[in-house]
Amino acid sequence: MIDPRRLHMLTEVARHGSFNRAAAELRLTPSAVSQQISALERTVGTPVVRRSTRGVELTDAGRILVGAADVISTELLHAEREIARLAADRVERFTVATFTSGGQRILPHALIGFTTERPSVELTVIESEPEESLPLVRSGAADLALAYHFDGPAPAPAGLDWLPLLDDPMWIVLPAGHRLAGRTAVTVAELAGERWVHGCLSVSEMLDRYAALAGFVVETACRGTDYQFAQSLVRAGVGIAMIPEVALTTDASGLTAARLTPPGPCRYVGVATSKRRRTDPLIAALLRALRSTVGALPSTPLATG
Numbered sequence: 001m002i003d004p005r006r007l008h009m010l011t012e013v014a015r016h017g018s019f020n021r022a023a024a025e026l027r028l029t030p031s032a033v034s035q036q037i038s039a040l041e042r043t044v045g046t047p048v049v050r051r052s053t054r055g056v057e058l059t060d061a062g063r064i065l066v067g068a069a070d071v072i073s074t075e076l077l078h079a080e081r082e083i084a085r086l087a088a089d090r091v092e093r094f095t096v097a098t099f100t101s102g103g104q105r106i107l108p109h110a111l112i113g114f115t116t117e118r119p120s121v122e123l124t125v126i127e128s129e130p131e132e133s134l135p136l137v138r139s140g141a142a143d144l145a146l147a148y149h150f151d152g153p154a155p156a157p158a159g160l161d162w163l164p165l166l167d168d169p170m171w172i173v174l175p176a177g178h179r180l181a182g183r184t185a186v187t188v189a190e191l192a193g194e195r196w197v198h199g200c201l202s203v204s205e206m207l208d209r210y211a212a213l214a215g216f217v218v219e220t221a222c223r224g225t226d227y228q229f230a231q232s233l234v235r236a237g238v239g240i241a242m243i244p245e246v247a248l249t250t251d252a253s254g255l256t257a258a259r260l261t262p263p264g265p266c267r268y269v270g271v272a273t274s275k276r277r278r279t280d281p282l283i284a285a286l287l288r289a290l291r292s293t294v295g296a297l298p299s300t301p302l303a304t305g
Contacts, residue, residue, distance in 0.1 A: 105247075184258055
């Protein structure tokens with residue numbers, strides 16, 4: 001049987017790439033760590049690390065074991081938190097992580113009925129992007145994450161379920177007097193020569209790829225991380241912006257928007273939950289509320305044309 005303590009040592013060796021640094025982290029001697037890794041290799045019957053003058057690297061078997069160690073560590077952490085929760089009191093606590101525009105336009109409406117029907121639930125909301133919120137759910141620090149991904153496969157980190165909520169198409173937001181104002185749809189190719197205001201670094205990177213396919217290089221006026229700020233700069237005439245529908249401003253003054261037609265990116269919004277929490281009644285209730293909210297969303301809050 002594999003000793004979990006040796007798995008933990010292997011994880012530290014992999015993280016540091018060195019027996020010496022792993023030993024310092026574990027407060028052991030390098031010899032002790034090396035001996036435990038050798039014992040682990042005898043247990044599994046195959047090498048788990050490669051030793052060289054450049055450091056220590058995992059073998060394929062070692063990578064499998066480190067992955068298993070991560071899952072075990074997550075499960076133990078979850079168990080500790082659940083036991084602490086039971087020992088502390090009977091108050092139900094529920095933590096939701098959400099990206100900014102989802103927290104502005106989707107989550108509040110869903111929470112109205114959720115909190116009204118469950119006044120005893122102690123609710124915490126964490127604002128974080130998917131690269132931060134999904135690990136929070138995996139570790140048990142959050143019960144549910146409202147998240148998104150762009151073109152490509154849906155995120156599926158180990159131990160998580162991904163439940164799609166809606167397709168969130170991209171729009172091109174323009175100053176009201178722009179040459180394309182009045183159009184209901186535009187292509188990326190028609191936007192060559194424009195200056196761009198970015199409200200998300202991921203969108204900036206995707207736009208570069210689609211612009212290259214259309215034969216031009218993006219000229220960036222502002223590279224920001226807030227869609228509302230980006231639209232304020234568009235209103236001021238700084239440039240144009242590519243904005244997901246959910247993140248479009250409700251203040252249409254001085255702005256117009258046109259749907260981005262293919263080929264172009266799209267954002268996909270969904271919910272990440274832990275596989276072990278599939279039957280949790282609080283998660284099920286909030287999922288129902290989120291689906292209801294999404295079903296009632298208007299096509300776009302920003303006037304077009």
